[in-house]
Amino acid sequence: MTIENFDWKAAEAELNGDRAEVETIAPDEDYIDAAAVPVDDAEAHRAWNAPEADRRAPILPAWVLSRSGLAAELTRFGKLVAYRCAYHGVRLPLYGARLAAWSPVGTARVVGAVWRWASDAEGRPIRSDAVTAHDYAAYQGLVRLRDRHVRFRGALTITGALGLTGAGLYLGFGAPDPLAWSALGGTVAALGLAGKPADKPLVTRAVVKVKLRPLTSPMVEKALSRIGIAALTAIAKGGEGIHWPEPISRDGSGWRAVIDLPAGTTAVEVIDRRDKLAAALARPLGCVWPEGQSDVHPGRLVLWVGDTDLADAKAVAWPLAKGGTVDLFAPFPLGVDPRGKAVTADLMYTNWLVGSIPGMGKTFLVKLPVLAAGLDARAEVQVFELKGTGDLAFAEQYATRYASGADDEEIEAALIALRDLRAECKRRARIIKGLPRDLCPENKVTPELASRKGLGLHPLVVAIDECQELFSHPEYGKEAAELAEKVVKLGRALGVILLLATQRPDKDSLPTGVSANVGTRACLRVMGQVENDMILGTSAYKNGIRATMFTKRDRGVFYLVGAADAALIVKGAFVDGPAADRIAARARALRIERGTLAGHAAGEATATAAAPAHHVLDDLAAVWPGGEANVWNTVLVDRLAELRPEVYGQWTGLADTAKTEALTAAVKPYGLSTKGVGRRVGGEVVNRRGLNRGDLDKAREGRTGGR
Numbered sequence: 001m002t003i004e005n006f007d008w009k010a011a012e013a014e015l016n017g018d019r020a021e022v023e024t025i026a027p028d029e030d031y032i033d034a035a036a037v038p039v040d041d042a043e044a045h046r047a048w049n050a051p052e053a054d055r056r057a058p059i060l061p062a063w064v065l066s067r068s069g070l071a072a073e074l075t076r077f078g079k080l081v082a083y084r085c086a087y088h089g090v091r092l093p094l095y096g097a098r099l100a101a102w103s104p105v106g107t108a109r110v111v112g113a114v115w116r117w118a119s120d121a122e123g124r125p126i127r128s129d130a131v132t133a134h135d136y137a138a139y140q141g142l143v144r145l146r147d148r149h150v151r152f153r154g155a156l157t158i159t160g161a162l163g164l165t166g167a168g169l170y171l172g173f174g175a176p177d178p179l180a181w182s183a184l185g186g187t188v189a190a191l192g193l194a195g196k197p198a199d200k201p202l203v204t205r206a207v208v209k210v211k212l213r214p215l216t217s218p219m220v221e222k223a224l225s226r227i228g229i230a231a232l233t234a235i236a237k238g239g240e241g242i243h244w245p246e247p248i249s250r251d252g253s254g255w256r257a258v259i260d261l262p263a264g265t266t267a268v269e270v271i272d273r274r275d276k277l278a279a280a281l282a283r284p285l286g287c288v289w290p291e292g293q294s295d296v297h298p299g300r301l302v303l304w305v306g307d308t309d310l311a312d313a314k315a316v317a318w319p320l321a322k323g324g325t326v327d328l329f330a331p332f333p334l335g336v337d338p339r340g341k342a343v344t345a346d347l348m349y350t351n352w353l354v355g356s357i358p359g360m361g362k363t364f365l366v367k368l369p370v371l372a373a374g375l376d377a378r379a380e381v382q383v384f385e386l387k388g389t390g391d392l393a394f395a396e397q398y399a400t401r402y403a404s405g406a407d408d409e410e411i412e413a414a415l416i417a418l419r420d421l422r423a424e425c426k427r428r429a430r431i432i433k434g435l436p437r438d439l440c441p442e443n444k445v446t447p448e449l450a451s452r453k454g455l456g457l458h459p460l461v462v463a464i465d466e467c468q469e470l471f472s473h474p475e476y477g478k479e480a481a482e483l484a485e486k487v488v489k490l491g492r493a494l495g496v497i498l499l500l501a502t503q504r505p506d507k508d509s510l511p512t513g514v515s516a517n518v519g520t521r522a523c524l525r526v527m528g529q530v531e532n533d534m535i536l537g538t539s540a541y542k543n544g545i546r547a548t549m550f551t552k553r554d555r556g557v558f559y560l561v562g563a564a565d566a567a568l569i570v571k572g573a574f575v576d577g578p579a580a581d582r583i584a585a586r587a588r589a590l591r592i593e594r595g596t597l598a599g600h601a602a603g604e605a606t607a608t609a610a611a612p613a614h615h616v617l618d619d620l621a622a623v624w625p626g627g628e629a630n631v632w633n634t635v636l637v638d639r640l641a642e643l644r645p646e647v648y649g650q651w652t653g654l655a656d657t658a659k660t661e662a663l664t665a666a667v668k669p670y671g672l673s674t675k676g677v678g679r680r681v682g683g684e685v686v687n688r689r690g691l692n693r694g695d696l697d698k699a700r701e702g703r704t705g706g707r
């Protein structure tokens, strides 16, 4: 059966098992095709056991669950109260003057009201009626009633007046000043209020409420039909409509609408016209955030419309600014999404790339992982800020290497660091290879291995801000690019993390081998597709992940790719200079306590030449003569000197006893001690101090004393 003459009613009846009479339409002769296959197979429909997928709505809105969301609401309320107090506070003299001006009228009104009450004025019309009706008996009764009222009320009024006069005299002549003035102020205010003209307000309004309308489906449909996408424009003319898989709901400080666009229209097309959508919804651009949900299908659009412009939102506080430490093997806080929900990111097992045009908050963003690494006492941090403004100078307090400047000297320091990083990667790879499977099941650094002092597998985070200065350097650029690519590819699993930030993401300034292999990408505002894809990854732009849509006002706002399954829009936490210094001081204290403050932070000169990373225990294992259980120290010292003359060469000139003592002292901090080892030399047994291979292996596994 072809699509055109498919009988839905018949098929539905058949699917429902109804045996109703169904009229069959004979297919047009022209369409008869012996080999035709039914497009909609009722049998297959019936047999298909569709998997059930529950979509559960959250029990509580996301902002209630997020500390930052809640804090944002409370702060907004607090600020409103403070603003109102300030607004009315400065107008108090004006309000006082108004009350004073109205108080004579108020006095007249109060006196008049009391007079009318005391003289029983309200009974006057009834008494007049009795006179007019010549009803003398009723009149006499009313007059008696009036006389009783007047006597009683008159007495009360006179007593009240005397009381007030007495109080006035006391306040005027005997009372303490504050009481007298308060009473005067209160009386004038009360009389002023009594005399206030009905059409004149005492206070002017501090906050004129602009009532935002909730987001409704007709509003969204109308807006979508006006953004210039043919299939959406056709909705208004009766074309295929959009579908609503979920009701429009409150989400954080905004509305969230989930929309299935007409068949063949993608969310990316709408994202591309975000400005037009904002105009059609009559909301500021920073309030309108369309996103795709490509894991469902490319036509699924999630439209979030905030109450306030993200660019106007207050700077986001960093939860670790006031206290706390970080475990780099768990995510650390980075900022909030447009809904106010906290966003976290990982630093372990993933390298970072941050990019944007100048002045959008790149360095502020780099601060966060650098500070987070600082707050993990195990981590070693190296910082190279190649702009020379000292934006990351806080890290000097705990970084083992630090350089700030755009001159060859600083650029070379970064290159040397990369060389050392490659050597460090090799060393770590060798150590990890040598570790037993149960200690290192996945051939990568685990939190336990990173915490073991002495193994040298601690997290090593190296940040290079304005890395384009290094990669585009005529002399060092090529080597740096090769090294960075190797480190990015190999270091991840070994706990060596590279954090690169650039304001010029093109292929000369950011080697493609590096940009293609980075796991976490953050892109603040960029101007074009090429830069966007350089930072966020190939096809990001095509898939609607476009940092080009951020405006000049969106400082600190970025697309984050790689931290979660989907790309996220994030407003980064804001840590200013003094706050960064305070956090860095905490990072330094953590290292002092752990005994790992070293390098630049400890006042040591930063390595200017590539000093290969090494460890005496690893070196001993490397030079150990094959098949020997016990080896003399003297033999080992000679072999070590051959392996690393620059380190152990100083021992070669020593006498045998001195050599033995030097090695004994060098291994002692790691719990390894020498013992007597007998060897037959020229037919005689010679006893000297030496090491045992089993002891060495044990010491390598659980050694202490280093980082």
Ligand SMILES: Nc1ncnc2c1ncn2[C@@H]1O[C@H](COP(=O)(O)OP(=O)(O)OP(=O)(O)O)[C@@H](O)[C@H]1O
Binding pocket: 315, 316, 356, 357, 358, 359, 360, 361, 362, 363, 364, 365, 387, 503, 555, 556, 557, 571, 572, 573, 574
């Ligand atoms: N998360 C943020 N929230 C609010 N404002 C921010 C945020 N991050 C940065 N800014 C603002 O943006 C300005 C520029 O930031 P930053 O110096 O990090 O820019 P940059 O991209 O590194 O610039 P350049 O490339 O010139 O160094 C800062 O002075 C700050 O006021």
